[in-house]
Amino acid sequence: MKTSSPLSKQAARSRVPEIITGCIIVAIYLLVFVLEQVVSPGSMLFSVLKKGATYALVAASMNLLNGFTGLFSLGQAGFMLIGAYVYSIFTIPVEVRHSVYQYYDGGIIQHTLPFFIALILGGIVAAIFAWLIGLPVLRLKSDYLAIATLGFAEIIRAIFQWGFLGPITNGSNALRLFPNFDSMNIRQGGDPSAPVSIYFSTTSAFIIAGICIALIFMLVNSTYGRAFKAIRDDEVSAEAMGINLARHKMLSFVISSFFAGIGGGMLAMFMSTVQAKNFTSGMTYEILLIVVIGGIGSLTGSIFSAFLFVACSEWWLRFLDNEMFLTPPAKIQFIVVAIAIIAAISLLTYFRNRHASPKKRKRVYLLTGIADVLLLGWLLWFQFMGGYQMPLLRNGFRSVVFAVVIMTVVLFFSRGIMGTKELPDLIRDIGRSGQNLYHWLCGKRGTGKSLKGGANDV
Amino acid sequence: MLKITDLHVAYGGIKALRGIDLEVPEGKIVTLIGANGAGKSTTLRAISGLVTPVQGSITYNGKQLLGMPINKIIEEGIVMVPEGRRVFPDMSVLENLKIGAYLRKDKAGIAEDIEWVYTLFPRLKERNWQMAGTLSGGEQQMLAVGRALLSRPKVLMMDEPSLGLAPLIVRDIFSIIKEINKQGMTILLIEQNANMALHVADIGYVLETGNITLKGPGKELLRDENVKRAYLGH
Numbered sequence: 001m002k003t004s005s006p007l008s009k010q011a012a013r014s015r016v017p018e019i020i021t022g023c024i025i026v027a028i029y030l031l032v033f034v035l036e037q038v039v040s041p042g043s044m045l046f047s048v049l050k051k052g053a054t055y056a057l058v059a060a061s062m063n064l065l066n067g068f069t070g071l072f073s074l075g076q077a078g079f080m081l082i083g084a085y086v087y088s089i090f091t092i093p094v095e096v097r098h099s100v101y102q103y104y105d106g107g108i109i110q111h112t113l114p115f116f117i118a119l120i121l122g123g124i125v126a127a128i129f130a131w132l133i134g135l136p137v138l139r140l141k142s143d144y145l146a147i148a149t150l151g152f153a154e155i156i157r158a159i160f161q162w163g164f165l166g167p168i169t170n171g172s173n174a175l176r177l178f179p180n181f182d183s184m185n186i187r188q189g190g191d192p193s194a195p196v197s198i199y200f201s202t203t204s205a206f207i208i209a210g211i212c213i214a215l216i217f218m219l220v221n222s223t224y225g226r227a228f229k230a231i232r233d234d235e236v237s238a239e240a241m242g243i244n245l246a247r248h249k250m251l252s253f254v255i256s257s258f259f260a261g262i263g264g265g266m267l268a269m270f271m272s273t274v275q276a277k278n279f280t281s282g283m284t285y286e287i288l289l290i291v292v293i294g295g296i297g298s299l300t301g302s303i304f305s306a307f308l309f310v311a312c313s314e315w316w317l318r319f320l321d322n323e324m325f326l327t328p329p330a331k332i333q334f335i336v337v338a339i340a341i342i343a344a345i346s347l348l349t350y351f352r353n354r355h356a357s358p359k360k361r362k363r364v365y366l367l368t369g370i371a372d373v374l375l376l377g378w379l380l381w382f383q384f385m386g387g388y389q390m391p392l393l394r395n396g397f398r399s400v401v402f403a404v405v406i407m408t409v410v411l412f413f414s415r416g417i418m419g420t421k422e423l424p425d426l427i428r429d430i431g432r433s434g435q436n437l438y439h440w441l442c443g444k445r446g447t448g449k450s451l452k453g454g455a456n457d458v
Numbered sequence: 459m460l461k462i463t464d465l466h467v468a469y470g471g472i473k474a475l476r477g478i479d480l481e482v483p484e485g486k487i488v489t490l491i492g493a494n495g496a497g498k499s500t501t502l503r504a505i506s507g508l509v510t511p512v513q514g515s516i517t518y519n520g521k522q523l524l525g526m527p528i529n530k531i532i533e534e535g536i537v538m539v540p541e542g543r544r545v546f547p548d549m550s551v552l553e554n555l556k557i558g559a560y561l562r563k564d565k566a567g568i569a570e571d572i573e574w575v576y577t578l579f580p581r582l583k584e585r586n587w588q589m590a591g592t593l594s595g596g597e598q599q600m601l602a603v604g605r606a607l608l609s610r611p612k613v614l615m616m617d618e619p620s621l622g623l624a625p626l627i628v629r630d631i632f633s634i635i636k637e638i639n640k641q642g643m644t645i646l647l648i649e650q651n652a653n654m655a656l657h658v659a660d661i662g663y664v665l666e667t668g669n670i671t672l673k674g675p676g677k678e679l680l681r682d683e684n685v686k687r688a689y690l691g692h
Binding site: 229234238239240 | 506508527528529532533537538540544545546547548549553556557558560561587605609
């Protein structure tokens, strides 16, 4: 309708950013596929990409609920658990079921489904659970809803470990030997023991997540998506427009859980074993962190920050958890860098508060001064009295860094990386700034103004 | 014709409406004036199905609206512009308008009506892609009216369209109300700005603590001593 309607030229927007976005996505898929053929399959890179794709899907599903419908739910780990269990229960080959369900006589389910049917089934079962608990829970608002869904996730985790359900869920024992992402690699003659001819495991993760996220994207931009956003923005108004609140909230909750279930199945494929105790509320918080950092209400943001988060927590920031010992010159280097950082932050605070009210300025300067003196004093102490162990780095410091990051994001960048923008909007903005820059360089400063009319920025 | 007879509404134990009778004839502007807490908004909320009355009847062209779900009432052509504008701040102007057409299925008709709203409010057209939350108060009111118009109402109910707007903008809004009315729309207007409302209205009702105390042509009410004293500040 956007293009075919008789809306004026002014109202119709150029489709170029959408085309560029499409090209970027195709390029990413090609790049992943090529990388997979070239780089050694044991590389950390693929592990990060696969888990990143999984988390991107789950974060997108959480964003559909939290960012687009305005329902604050913390049940994501519970729905992922359901998806993961359904997927693995139905894909373990019949011949190895005895070794997996060793305490339960091979379990009672003796069917094996193709992996994608099991994935979808996982989503459907998660959606059915969502519908059941949604009936009572969706009457609640904001924090109450969050508490109720969090409780649901905990209950599900306990129930799946219950020995009575052992013949189905294998109790508290792990499920394993089901097809994982590595089973997606194409082998010569289809023989599972033959060498791999085409690596496809990471690409397959990207394809599954990509299809699901594309579906979420289409939903968000449909009439339903508009109704979701209307509910988020103003329930009373939405109701006055004839939107059935209960039905749409339920729809959003069920669809979000469906995709969380598929995400859970993907996580099972990534981890190769499934055990209920891994699906803790900590997992939900990780996903919430991704959604908040990416921007509540931006799918692009969720995807981007999912990869960023997974790369940092699994790979780039691992070193924060390891103790490290410095050589004497490295110790000096560390102290110089630390002083530079302290000086930079102090200068930044100084310049930012130059025009603040005298009272605030005085207070800020005083606090900065005290912090500077303390930090520099500590550095001096470290140089002359301290040992050679790198300060702070030890087991658990990574979590501290993440906590500081989320506090910083929430306090100073509450809109996250992307705000509510998607990639095409971003490209449009970049294009507009580029145009303005061009006009400015050509000395035609005034002309950039006319572009403001179509602006989408806030 | 929208007809209300003996309507009682209560919130918990508190009676907001104590049996009002009201008629909105086809093609007219009817206004309901009254002080804070008189029950004006409650009347509108009862008509649009947002609150359930204790007793009474609300009929449109003889059809009972009481007990109908909200979306059916909208499909009957009775639509409300809520108090305080309440546009969807994080959605673009175009998306806001499309939400207004949420219950309609005819895509071509919707596109036509969007064009029509844009000719009524050229300002909105300039702001097509802008987030509604970044519009000025007057523009938001225009958007709220435009959004309601997109559901193709037969009766448009407006809850204090002048709330919090500068006098000049209020004049614009009222001239647009008259314009829409001239194109055949029936309008039920709720106002605290009695002077403005009675000037445009064909029929006026005065509501006091849940009862209709006065009824008459708008121009006549403007000259009424009681109305002058209580609502016009003379």
